[in-house]
Amino acid sequence: MYSRKTSVLLLNIVELFERFSYYGIRALIVLYVTAPDGFAMSNESAIDYVSTFTMALALVAVPFGLLSDLVLKQKNAVIIGGSFALLGSLLLLSHQAAIIGLGIIMLLIGTGLVKNNLLVLLGRLFRKEDQKRDLAFILRIIAINFGSFLGIMTIGYIGEVMGYAYGFGIAALAIFIYLALFLIIRNKLDLQEETLPFTPLADPLLLDQEQRVMPRRNSFYTILLIIFLSFLFFEISGTLSSFFRDSFNQIDRFFFNQQESSIWFVETFYFVSGIIMALALLFIWRKKSPLSSWQRFTLAFFGVLLVSLILIGSDYLTDIPLQVSIIGAGILIAGVEVAMSAVSLSYITRLSEPKYASTTIGAFFLFSYLWTEGVTYLENNFSVEVSLTHCFYLALIIGLVLVLFRKEWSTLSGGLR
Incomplete structure (x- = not known):
């Protein structure tokens, strides 16, 4: 079992690579579909497609959350979501619109499953009353800022200079890295929170520092x-x-x-x-x-x-x-x-x-x-x-x-x- 500090660091590294690939792909798709050797779309049409993808990602957040909590469980949801995202990024290497569309749908499923559950697992490394949880989430902000900034700059630059296939290939490599890393660490995370009954209209129970049960x-x-x-x-x-x-x-x-x-x-x-x-x-x-x-x-x-x-x-x-x-x-x-x-x-x-x-x-x-x-x-x-x-x-x-x-x-x- 990893220590809590190591668990926090490793989960944030996973999120860094996930945000690197997501924002890099999003930026490169706009460049690709508007390029003359791509689909030669207008900038407005490309932005509309990205907006539709963002909307779809928001709409599936709750259903995928329920699916993760009730059926898949949070760790499994990250693995399944990462696998979908990896396959989707590889499909983007195709030049056929139908295959690229399928790849984007798989990326939507993958991102929807991974994004929620990585955040939840980070929180579950701490007990309810532990204020050091805030520090872990500050590290998360650093990780996603680095990941998104470097993803846009790196994948976008490589895609424009060396070719779009190389850009999407770098994104797929980043997804493979975070998926492989999570597979290695998933059973060694120092999770502290226990699963408690969800009772939205009743008074749930909360464990305090002495591990006594107190109503809230x-x-x-x-x-x-x-x-x-x-x-x-x-x-x-x-x-x-x-x-x-x-x-x-x-x-x-x-x-x-x-x-x-x-x-x-x-x-x-x-x-x-x-x-x-x-x-x-x-x-x-x-x-x-x-x-x-x-x-x-x-x-x-x-x-x-x-x-x-x-x-x-x-x-x-x-x-x-x-x-x-x-x-x-x-x-x-x-x-x-x-x-x-x-x-x-x-x-x-x-x-x-x-x-x-x-x-x-x-x-x-x-x-x-x-x-x-x-x-x-x-x-x-x-x-x-x-x-x-x-x-x-x-x-x-x-x-x-x-x-x-x-x-x-x-x-x-x-x-x-």
């Missing part, structure tokens, strides 16, 4: 509340990121003396900032932290509040160079997004029952997609425009509400910190 309130509605608050947070941070990117373009042109800013520069800055802030959070939280997960959740909202103040003040505080305030805002946005992503998913896995954990995570991904599409629809059809001032007041109100109702939260979460 139903966590179903608490999980819904966390999902709703995390969506609000990322809506605020997403708006702030848009303002940051617009302001950062000025710095980009200043440094490179260009009329037009380059997308790769701002995205690379955002990626590097996220990694640096994730490592900083690991260093700060690596020892027993006095902050509960809910307090970290609250601080994330005050973090975006501070970012909105910095972006608003950059237009008025002429004594501070624009470059300093904008770069500071970008680093802070990356940091609070890493913290919120890790803490929210960590807390959801803490509150959910292991027996139905994959279904719960699938619901999270489905609601996330529906929320994003709903907000986009409102923005496009009702001319909804959110300003920095709106972000400031919304973050302030939510942050204060979380502070005022902190005792009630302890009751809702059954005493979990």
Whole structure:
């Protein structure tokens, strides 16, 4: 049996290769179908196909979660999903549209099974009351950021320069690596959580630090509340990121003396900032932290509040160079997004029952997609425009509400910190 640290590291390596292959294939497919020697589609059509794939992935999240929890079980679902993804990536080497379409369907099945269950297994390495679970999910953010960034850059570059077959071949190799690694480690993971009865309308049981059984309130509605608050947070941070990117373009042109800013520069800055802030959070939280997960959740909202103040003040505080305030805002946005992503998913896995954990995570991904599409629809059809001032007041109100109702939260979460 591996130690918990080794188990966390190995599972995150598996996820790194999975995200490497997924995002690399997604980027390369767009390049391939729009190329003259491919299917010569328009960029709009290619983006529509990718959007359809993303929608399908969200819609199958809950059914595949139920299938994993009730029939396949979580470890087996990763193996079966990885096998589907491997076969699908190999089918992409074909030049026939029907075979490529079949390959994309197999990739959809594979990704849908693997994505939920890797996350659930990571959470199951910790007992419910263990706050070091948050550290594992920060490592997960680092792994998926590295995997997605390197996948897009590596597979996309190799596909364009050496040939699309080589790009899809690299993706297939990455899938083979993570599948083989998981087959080796699956029975040696130091899983701590036991499977408990899933009773969404009753009071489930929770083991505390002394392994005594203590009652707690139903966590179903608490999980819904966390999902709703995390969506609000990322809506605020997403708006702030848009303002940051617009302001950062000025710095980009200043440094490179260009009329037009380059997308790769701002995205690379955002990626590097996220990694640096994730490592900083690991260093700060690596020892027993006095902050509960809910307090970290609250601080994330005050973090975006501070970012909105910095972006608003950059237009008025002429004594501070624009470059300093904008770069500071970008680093802070990356940091609070890493913290919120890790803490929210960590807390959801803490509150959910292991027996139905994959279904719960699938619901999270489905609601996330529906929320994003709903907000986009409102923005496009009702001319909804959110300003920095709106972000400031919304973050302030939510942050204060979380502070005022902190005792009630302890009751809702059954005493979990």
